[in-house]
Amino acid sequence: MPPAKSWRTYPQTYRLEAARCLDCGKIFFPPRLICSKCHGRRFERFNMKRTGKVLTHTIIRTPGDAFSGEAPFAVGVIEMDDGARLTTQIVDVPFEEIKIGLLVKLEFRRHYCEGADGIINYGHKAVPLRQ
Ligand SMILES: [Zn+2]
Incomplete structure (x- = not known):
């Protein structure tokens, strides 16, 4: 970017x-x-509050070049507690435990490296809310 x-x-x-x-x-x-x-x-x-729930999810097995080193990984649509929806990776949870309605919080994480200079891009990823 x-x-x-x-x-x-x-x-x-x-x-x-x-x-x-x-x-x-x-x-x-x-x-x-x-x-x-x-x-x-x-x-x-x-x-926004950093908490929400999983509306839908999938597993990406053949991503674009920027994420090729991370495959497979989970991506989901998250409905935030404030009502907005966003798409982001779901991490720190086995794929089989990702369900619709799973409560998550967004954490600031490294997204990917860009270009020959390896510029690191950061953003939010969803992690399960532990009760
Ligand atoms: Zn309006």
Whole structure:
């Protein structure tokens, strides 16, 4: 990812910053400029809670080049407690224990190395919430 694009995503990447439409309440992650529900343009930014649950999941066995050293790995759609949905890796759990409804929290982890210089990209991955 080019540095300028990477810098613009820092609030989402590092703080899970989302936007709530002030007209209808819909939450967007990443934040948007126009609400897809009511076309409103007024938003408030807030940091989402880091907890949610697995809505669906799959195992990636033949990933793209950036993730080729990590296969196989689990990816899921996570519904955050604040209502936003995001797609991320599910880690620190055997594949057979990943179920719909599994409670997870997002942890900041290394995602992949990019380019010949090995630029490391970071982001969030879902790990099971231990009771
Ligand atoms: Zn709205």
